[in-house]
Amino acid sequence: MAKSSDRLLLYHWAPSRSLTARWMLEEVGRPYDIALVDISKGEQHEPRHLALNPMGKLPVLAHGDVVISETAAICCYLADVFPDADLAPAIDHPLRGPYLKWLFYMPSCFEPAITHKAMGWPDAPRGTLGWGSYDAVVATLERALASSRYILGDRFSAADVIVGAGIRWGLEFKLLPETETFRRYSADLLARPALQRQRSADAALIASQSAPKSTPQSAP
Template sequence: MSDELVLYTNPMSRGRIARWMLEEVGVPYRTEILHFGTTMKGDTYRSVNPMGKVPSITHGKTVVTECAAICAYLADVFPQAGFAPAPSKRADYYRWMFFAAGPLEAAISNRVLGFEVPKERERMVGYGTYQDVMDTLEAAVRANAYIAGDTFSAADVYVGSQLGYGLRFGTIEKRAAFEQYFGRLALREAYQRANDKDNAAAAELQNAG
């Protein structure tokens, strides 16, 4: 597909996940850096994402928001990159991609905000308990080299990003299995390129401010 790809992001945001996926896919893209509270909430960007949140991508006239969706979309639209399993082998790929977007994200967010689900209400929330989520994720990353088997996929970009951020900032327990899994991912050239680009963009913003 020849339509222009544009990444709308801020280097101090979940936009780093989308950047990593774009670098893995290896296709040309343009970056639009948005500022919290100003351009990110302006009418121009809200025409792309009414939530006024990043990241988003546009691909020609197609708009994709939400990090997990962006990762899955790019894997599907650029199949030559090989980051989505064959449809008949996507059970674990879907399972862990959506586990990270649902139970993991919610459990971490609530923990950071200081909200603990009352024991008698645990069945009302999708993740049950933070401990259940951590134990389930640990078992998953122990099982194989990558989250959906023996081959790196877009699900690793999303799950790995969550783990990398959580380990760095203390929102995820520093278990050996988590550190070993993310350590493998952090060696990837695309991850390092993406990280370098976002670090440079963050430095530019800081200098400009």
């Protein structure tokens, strides 16, 4: 079992879902290190990465000897291991149930629904799909946020990192309707210093990847 003081190491690439894990690390506010795994070169399928995540995917977080993949699980783990950051309702708090529901809702309903739509796959019977339908998924989220600042009301939590990342991504790629509710929620999250820190760190990382590796020497 890891101690909260153990080293946090994020296996990361930008752009990727790993940006969400890094945002969460910024919300936690503890020092962390980054190990780059270049998914454009397929490094996520090399044996040393497969030993961490047999799915060959990012993000992966190592905390001491604990290794976690799946973005929502990483966020849930960090919120629980660093309770001082106040990013999760305690296990006996009435909001713990809704908190877990939204953490699971995004990867198990939102992601497949939005992927299905993005791919233009034909509709399947509602009862067969775990997410019901794209319209039901979007309407459920919209209703939950319509009269609430965050997904749990006035209280920001790790669930907003997961819900917010999904909504921001859906808006960016025009896979979600630009409703007033989604726009307002997304703008509120964007104002958070932790998200700003992650965005500028990853923008710098992306810029450094596209920059020429060495400066050409001047002609004699």
